[in-house]
Amino acid sequence: MTRLDLTRPQILAFRRRAGALDERLPPGRRSLRRAAWAGLPDSVPRAALLSIHARVEGTEPTTWEDPSLVQLWGPRYNVFVVAAIDLPVFSLGTLPDDAKGRHRAEDLAARLNAVLGDARMSYGAPLLFHRALQRGRRYRPGALRGDRRRGALRPGVQLRPLGQP
Numbered sequence: 001m002t003r004l005d006l007t008r009p010q011i012l013a014f015r016r017r018a019g020a021l022d023e024r025l026p027p028g029r030r031s032l033r034r035a036a037w038a039g040l041p042d043s044v045p046r047a048a049l050l051s052i053h054a055r056v057e058g059t060e061p062t063t064w065e066d067p068s069l070v071q072l073w074g075p076r077y078n079v080f081v082v083a084a085i086d087l088p089v090f091s092l093g094t095l096p097d098d099a100k101g102r103h104r105a106e107d108l109a110a111r112l113n114a115v116l117g118d119a120r121m122s123y124g125a126p127l128l129f130h131r132a133l134q135r136g137r138r139y140r141p142g143a144l145r146g147d148r149r150r151g152a153l154r155p156g157v158q159l160r161p162l163g164q165p
Helices: 008-018 029-035 047-055 084-093 099-116 126-133
Strands: 069-073 079-083
Touching (some): 029 047, 069 084
């Protein structure tokens, strides 16, 4: 096997280029998708907007609300902004690996589906949540998508088949 010799400046230049930090991208949805390709942390409200601003020219305070981007709860209740088209990959990646956790998530999805169907429910609908869950707020470990316009603390819940945006 041939040894690959890289210098620190080469490695850092690659990381800047791969993360779209070497030069700002032109405005547009293609640039937003590239900027969010690995997910942008947004646990501190609007931190993702700062990341987008560093990567995309013409970023406005509302750029993070573009329909091509969505918020998603990740591990340990951290919030990420990802490209909407990449939602299936990111949401499946947040499901539990162990059989017990996976079963609990699938059971929860089935109970929510019985109550919601194709409807969307706001976080402020506790009676429906209680009926669906029968145990308070244990839904959060699943792959939930936050409502971009209300922030990470007030998500909307909408069920989708596995692997669909």
